[in-house]
Amino acid sequence: MPEQxxxxxxxxxxxxxxxxxxxxxxxxxxxxxxxxFGLIALFLVTWSVAIIVERLSSPDAExxxxxxxxxxxxxxxxxxxxxxxxAVAISVEGTWSRLQRVTVIGGYVLSFxxxxxxxxxxEFKFAITPxxxxxxxxxxxxxxxxxxxxxVLMFGLAIMWLVLALRHADxxxxxxxxxxVALLTVTLGVVxxxxxxxxxxSDTDPxxxxxLVTLSLVVAAYAVFAQGIFFSADVAARTFRYSVAAGLxxxxxxxxxxxxxxxxxxxxxxxxxxxxxxxxxxxxxxFEPISERLRSWITRGTGRAVAYExxxxxxxxxxxxNQVVERSGQAALARLCRAFRLSGAFELDIAGRxxxxxxxxxxxxxxxxxxxxxxNGTSYxxxxxxxxxxxxxxxxxxxxxxxxxxxxxxxxxxxARSEQxxxxxxxxxxxxxxxxxxxxxxxxxxxATTGTRTSDTGLHVFAxxxxxxxxxxxxxxxxxxxxxxxxxxxxVFAFLLDxxxxxxxxxxxxxxxxxxxxxxxxxxxxxxxxxxLRGTLEPGRRGGNRGNAIAFHNDRYRLxxxxxxxxxxxxFEQQIRAASATEDGEASLRHLERARSLYRGDYLDDCPxxxxxxxxxxxxxxxxxxxxxxxxxxxxRYESRGDRPAAxxxxxxxxxxxGEALPTAEAALNRLGAATS
Numbered sequence: 001m002p003e004q005x006x007x008x009x010x011x012x013x014x015x016x017x018x019x020x021x022x023x024x025x026x027x028x029x030x031x032x033x034x035x036x037f038g039l040i041a042l043f044l045v046t047w048s049v050a051i052i053v054e055r056l057s058s059p060d061a062e063x064x065x066x067x068x069x070x071x072x073x074x075x076x077x078x079x080x081x082x083x084x085x086x087a088v089a090i091s092v093e094g095t096w097s098r099l100q101r102v103t104v105i106g107g108y109v110l111s112f113x114x115x116x117x118x119x120x121x122x123e124f125k126f127a128i129t130p131x132x133x134x135x136x137x138x139x140x141x142x143x144x145x146x147x148x149x150x151x152v153l154m155f156g157l158a159i160m161w162l163v164l165a166l167r168h169a170d171x172x173x174x175x176x177x178x179x180x181v182a183l184l185t186v187t188l189g190v191v192x193x194x195x196x197x198x199x200x201x202s203d204t205d206p207x208x209x210x211x212l213v214t215l216s217l218v219v220a221a222y223a224v225f226a227q228g229i230f231f232s233a234d235v236a237a238r239t240f241r242y243s244v245a246a247g248l249x250x251x252x253x254x255x256x257x258x259x260x261x262x263x264x265x266x267x268x269x270x271x272x273x274x275x276x277x278x279x280x281x282x283x284x285x286x287f288e289p290i291s292e293r294l295r296s297w298i299t300r301g302t303g304r305a306v307a308y309e310x311x312x313x314x315x316x317x318x319x320x321x322n323q324v325v326e327r328s329g330q331a332a333l334a335r336l337c338r339a340f341r342l343s344g345a346f347e348l349d350i351a352g353r354x355x356x357x358x359x360x361x362x363x364x365x366x367x368x369x370x371x372x373x374x375x376n377g378t379s380y381x382x383x384x385x386x387x388x389x390x391x392x393x394x395x396x397x398x399x400x401x402x403x404x405x406x407x408x409x410x411x412x413x414x415x416a417r418s419e420q421x422x423x424x425x426x427x428x429x430x431x432x433x434x435x436x437x438x439x440x441x442x443x444x445x446x447x448a449t450t451g452t453r454t455s456d457t458g459l460h461v462f463a464x465x466x467x468x469x470x471x472x473x474x475x476x477x478x479x480x481x482x483x484x485x486x487x488x489x490x491x492v493f494a495f496l497l498d499x500x501x502x503x504x505x506x507x508x509x510x511x512x513x514x515x516x517x518x519x520x521x522x523x524x525x526x527x528x529x530x531x532x533l534r535g536t537l538e539p540g541r542r543g544g545n546r547g548n549a550i551a552f553h554n555d556r557y558r559l560x561x562x563x564x565x566x567x568x569x570x571x572f573e574q575q576i577r578a579a580s581a582t583e584d585g586e587a588s589l590r591h592l593e594r595a596r597s598l599y600r601g602d603y604l605d606d607c608p609x610x611x612x613x614x615x616x617x618x619x620x621x622x623x624x625x626x627x628x629x630x631x632x633x634x635x636x637r638y639e640s641r642g643d644r645p646a647a648x649x650x651x652x653x654x655x656x657x658x659g660e661a662l663p664t665a666e667a668a669l670n671r672l673g674a675a676t677s
Contacts (some may be wrong), residue, residue, distance in 0.1 A: 081110070083158045084104055110150070174334060274470065342387070466606040495508070579591035632665065639668070
């Protein structure tokens with residue numbers, strides 16, 4: 001009985017793996033995860049079919065069983081290597097870590113090397129029960145248990161990576177559902193595989209482990225067709241309907257033809273395949289109208305869907321693996337929000353209607369980023385990216401990446417309109433789809449290297465408002481070393497940052513930070529704090545090497561300018577200068593809005609010690625005044641465009657930031673007829 005259950009489980013596994021593997025590999029071949037899924041399905045089919053052949057072959061077919069055993073071992077071992085591979089392919093949307101690359105590549109190499117001896121000679125395989133590999137004085141069971149431990153480790157890493165990805169999915173419900181069902185699939189497969197090769201159950205009841213693997217494929221089918229893990233929901237629905245309908249029709253058709261042909265031969269008493277020949281001719285004649293009916297059923301018979309399907313066929317592209325282009329914006333917004341850790345984003349068409357949205361945020365926030373959807377000089381609306389969850393403004397490299405994303409989304413909008421309005425002009429659309437695919441590839445590559453790019457550009461300093469500093473996209477929270485207070489070290493950094501080339505003397509630091517401490521203790525505290533800060537700014541510094549971050553010359557300490565990769569103060573000034581230099585009104589408006597989004601509050605607002613000192617007041621007042629002037633200029637530009645709400649908002653904000661009477665803003669609000677209270 002256990003053997004029959006094992007054969008049945010392997011049969012179902014082979015059928016499901018063949019169906020799912022071919023469906024995904026053929027219809028979503030552009031996705032790396034889909035190709036890995038097809039590979040793991042191939043290994044499962046090889047493993048299951050080989051075991052079925054072993055169990056059902058005749059006792060005399062020793063050579064057949066030996067060959068089948070070799071395929072079984074190689075298929076089983078490669079499935080183990082493919083498990084962390086599929087987990088990484090699904091869970092990682094950017095660059096793989098070194099551990100992930102080593103695990104995947106090393107897993108395949110090790111699995112192949114472990115399976116090769118079993119193919120050549122079963123007595124050399126690593127197993128607990130004989131025949132197995134062993135050395136003089138070293139029992140074979142040790143090697144068998146070691147190989148089991150290695151496999152369990154690879155399985156554990158696969159589950160860990162999926163769990164970590166699920167934890168970082170945050171509020172992206174679609175992504176969470178996909179990762180949850182992927183985690184369930186892999187976990188069932190891992191448990192089944194572990195039970196399958198671990199005694200004593202593997203020796204007495206192997207069907208239990210195989211049944212769990214089969215169950216994992218059932219869950220995988222749900223992931224593919226219900227959760228759209230490899231293609232969108234509408235594509236998955238069409239694929240499922242087409243696969244089931246076509247499979248059943250072909251099965252019934254072949255069964256009827258074969259049965260009818262056998263009946264006719266027996267009745268008439270001839271060996272000529274008359275029925276089969278006529279059926280072949282009828283199939284050729286009726287294939288096109290039948291396939292048209294089937295495609296019409298798949299698209300639910302709507303005129304627009306049928307027209308779109310014909311359009312794609314004319315372009316030479318398959319309909320089943322393609323989602324409607326205008327629906328791609330939703331998935332793109334979700335991917336961008338995950339990559340940049342945004343609170344949300346939405347698209348607006350030229351009439352101001354939302355066409356796609358992900359997440360939610362305060363649309364009036366000055367930390368949001370508005371970009372036009374422009375393609376070939378034509379506007380298709382606007383895309384609004386909400387504030388980052390860190391509460392910090394966008395850095396320049398992030399803005400450039402989001403401009404690339406806006407370009408991609410505008411290109412998709414342009415293509416959607418072309419497909420709707422010019423369905424008869426099919427020759428023009430082929431080139432546009434290639435352009436869209438190229439833009440999507442460029443965007444994916446750029447997103448995959450986001451972390452690498454930010455890590456190579458030095459410190460990102462946000463000083464307009466509470467002082468925040470990032471390195472490689474991560475916020476610096478610990479400024480001092482083990483013997484240095486982090487608040488004091490942060491104050492020293494702010495002092496050096498503000499002074500720039502002028503630098504500061506030791507006595508100035510002591511007077512500001514350690515004014516109530518006796519001179520000797522203050523001197524010691526200063527040098528400890530300075531050492532801790534140097535270690536924070538240059539993590540790779542070793543021993544007594546002072547490094548280059550903070551230089552000491554002519555009795556003054558100075559911060560190395562090369563340490564700062566980007567500063568919101570400098571970016572703020574650059575945007576204002578760019579707005580003044582251009583004669584293009586729209587470009588000037590964009591520069592001013594960008595500068596406005598960078599100003600989060602008073603300069604070094606919450607910086608300990610230094611932020612409360614008189615040292616910072618002159619520059620703080622200067623920057624505050626620059627911001628008030630910026631708001632007044634923005635209000636004037638919006639007023640000249642006839643955008644009264646935006647103009648009034650700028651004037652009111654200028655009045656609040658100024659903190660005292662601002663006659664220019666009051667007069668402007670009165671001129672607009674807006675409330676001044």
